[in-house]
Amino acid sequence: MSSLSQESSSTPETNVKRAKRGVPEGLWQRCPGCQAVIFRKQAEELLGVCPECGYHWYISAKQRIEQVLDEGTFEEWDAEIMPTDPLEFKDKKPYAERLKAEQKRTGLNDAALTGTGMIRARRVVICVTDSAFIMGSMGSVVGERLTRAIERATKQNLALIVISGSGGGARMHEGILSLMQMAKVTAALAKYDEAGGLFISVLTNPTMGGVAASFASLGDLIFAEPQALIGFAGPRTIKATIGIELPEGFQTSEFLLEHGFVDRIVSRDKLKSEIARSIDYCGK
């Protein structure tokens, strides 16, 4: 394992926190991986990858779609589905207010974008979660958008690409309804699988909890971006339960590859061609 991944993984939760803020608007940006100060323009040209250490910075769902799909081919689905507050949930702040604030801050109406587009001239269904919107957590809207996208992929016999980024897993503000989205999306994927669909799941930093324990782990092929934090329980929860320091590199993409849960670690600049090649291999 490289020293780079060790460095980033020794404080995975700090990375989650930093990554959430994304690339700031300033001219310069400090890399969460190596702490080097990087010229922002240069990082953007490299798709949000640090030129010094190769650390994959947070990028938005929109940027991901731009990076993966052929230019101008994305057609968004189900944007009119909007989140609501079925539990009238209130912690320090009412969920309804939190939703509004997150919508304003991110320019998204919930944590997933879904639709169709082309990857090197191959039509696909694509779903991307954005880890900036309430930690990329899955509530009813994320679950419904994904399920509809999967059902359309089934009907139209299209390959399905899901790029996950979620530190939050199931969104607790929607209570049990969020938990049930795991079942709903999983059931749709099982039907898609029965129909012979090809599902490529791409895991990015971070993919945790209920997202990891449902669709993200169910790809026919599972790719992961380098050094991403991926797992079921959060490192802090585990540390609190077992009372010992976690080993270096624990719950990183490289750790998952080593333990047999990821097909390939794919850097951002190779993702599009890797997806296209896999689709060809599977004849989809």
Next chain:
Amino acid sequence: MSTTTYLNFEEPLEELANQIAELEAAKDDSPEGHEQLRQKKRELVDKTKEIYSNLSEWETVEVARHQQRPQSADYLNLVFDEFVELHGDRKFGDDRALRTGFAKLDSQKIMFIGHFKGRDLKERSEAYFGCAHPEGYRKAIEKMEMAAKYNIPVVAFIDTPGAYPGLGAEERGQAMAIADSMFVMSRLKTPVISVVIGEGGSGGALGIGLGDRVAMLQHSYYSVISPEGCAGILWKSHIHKEKAAKALKFTSKYLPKFGVVDDVIEEPLGGAHRDRHQMAARLKMYLMKTIKELQAKDIDTLVEERYQKFRKMGVYLEEAVAAEAAE
């Protein structure tokens, strides 16, 4: 009742029970003595009714976690006529928090899958306090698929604080094991009934929760996250667990309204732990009736109805917004 461990909010019940014990010990054979005893007993019933029909969300959690609450092991004795445990996931090991095997409900053969918590410290640590590792879910997959092959209905008892958060669990793919179990369950070609008998903790519960019918005992809870976990994240401290419990609306009062739970099985007065035989009898009746209903369906219809049931879950806005946009 005398051996019952009382919860904090049951103080009035403990007092009444003590008074009754004193009266009984006094052996006052006068009509007044009898009347007094009768009245105290009536008071106790009334007070129990009053408290238990107004349990707060957090109090429900306390009942669901009560150390005397019947567990899978108890119901295997009281509800089923036989349990033939089938061990192992054929890949890594034999999880002791999630146990599986053949069982009989009268003459009805079933495949039992259920969380085990254990009673004394030894049992509880062996079962990781009801928190399954990946091999538990992989064992469940093995046995469910086998059940489907031989048309045996699956009965899953959920009673877990959550899937185990540890090094080994992560190394062996906890997230994937839960996802795979749901995946298989959603298409399983045999009737499936899931019952939350105590704690329905998050993904660890849902991993065996994709039933054609999902039921819960009246004072159990079923939640996306534990109240302590939720309080820790949103209120920054576990001490706000009661607030979190209230906000999460995870009791049997709410879950049928959300369309997540089909049936609530009523508990005996004062909770399942006060009369486990009665609880077991109700549970048995529910299972027998429901298995019959499900067996009457054509298998493809059953699987499609299961899909549609979970397909409907979730609350979001659509038409309202679309209509607004059209104006």
